[in-house]
Amino acid sequence: MATRAISWLDERTGLLTVWRVVLDRKVPRVNWWYTLGSASLFLALTQTVTGILLSMYYVPTPEEAYNSIQYIMNDVAFGWLIRGIHHWGATMMVLTVFLHMLRVFYYGAYKYPREVTWLTGVVLLLATVGLGFTGYLLPWNQRAYWATAVGTSIVGTVPLLGDFLLRVLRAGADLSFLTLARFFGAHIWVLPAILFAMMGVHLYLVIRNGISYVPRRDE
Numbered sequence: 001m002a003t004r005a006i007s008w009l010d011e012r013t014g015l016l017t018v019w020r021v022v023l024d025r026k027v028p029r030v031n032w033w034y035t036l037g038s039a040s041l042f043l044a045l046t047q048t049v050t051g052i053l054l055s056m057y058y059v060p061t062p063e064e065a066y067n068s069i070q071y072i073m074n075d076v077a078f079g080w081l082i083r084g085i086h087h088w089g090a091t092m093m094v095l096t097v098f099l100h101m102l103r104v105f106y107y108g109a110y111k112y113p114r115e116v117t118w119l120t121g122v123v124l125l126l127a128t129v130g131l132g133f134t135g136y137l138l139p140w141n142q143r144a145y146w147a148t149a150v151g152t153s154i155v156g157t158v159p160l161l162g163d164f165l166l167r168v169l170r171a172g173a174d175l176s177f178l179t180l181a182r183f184f185g186a187h188i189w190v191l192p193a194i195l196f197a198m199m200g201v202h203l204y205l206v207i208r209n210g211i212s213y214v215p216r217r218d219e
């Protein structure tokens, strides 16, 4: 019965081909370091789910941001857990993405034919760090405020473009309600859109080119 249902669906959608190409591919004998890409993917999905849940209670205004986080922590059922997962997931994701990049670099997996996979990876790294940076301001507490004040003023020291970049980031000369709105918009729309689009291309290329094998000592 199940087999017939699957072949009925496959005839109309090509589902089994997708399954074979995506999940049933041959991979070389590798080691635990090769799991870091999938760990990053898992964390990106976890962050998305917990982030969507948080956005149902978080209010991105200077008056309410801090209070809404307090409300999530103390009054919303399992709010502390969802926020905790989102908080630690962010730290873990920066770590796994970075270690994944180091693995790729150390094994020379960025070389032909995987140069474009590497380039999409660079965008993924920037998007991940950007998500961490923009998310840090959202609790709107003293630490968040001053960390962002310092972080954005570092960008302001870039030669020639510094002042312009600082204004783009802060939505003005100083940190204000507009900065919070801008960081919130970047955190929940712009950067996740870039992340997911790039993850799609990245994973397509990983499947298209296959996974590299562990280099031998004489190579």
Ligand code: HEM
Binding pocket: 033, 034, 035, 036, 037, 038, 040, 041, 044, 097, 098, 100, 101, 104, 109, 110, 114, 117, 118, 119, 120, 121, 122, 124, 125, 128, 199, 202, 206, 210, 211, 212, 213
């Ligand atoms: C959100 C971030 C990322 C996700 C979800 C991700 C996901 C993956 C996955 C699942 C693989 C399969 C093999 C493995 O897991 O090691 C992979 C391979 C690869 N990734 Fe990433 N990646 C990310 C970031 C990066 C970064 C920052 C770089 C480098 C700048 C990079 C470069 C590569 C390359 C070159 C491969 C092919 C490696 C090989 O064939 O051995 N990735 N990625």
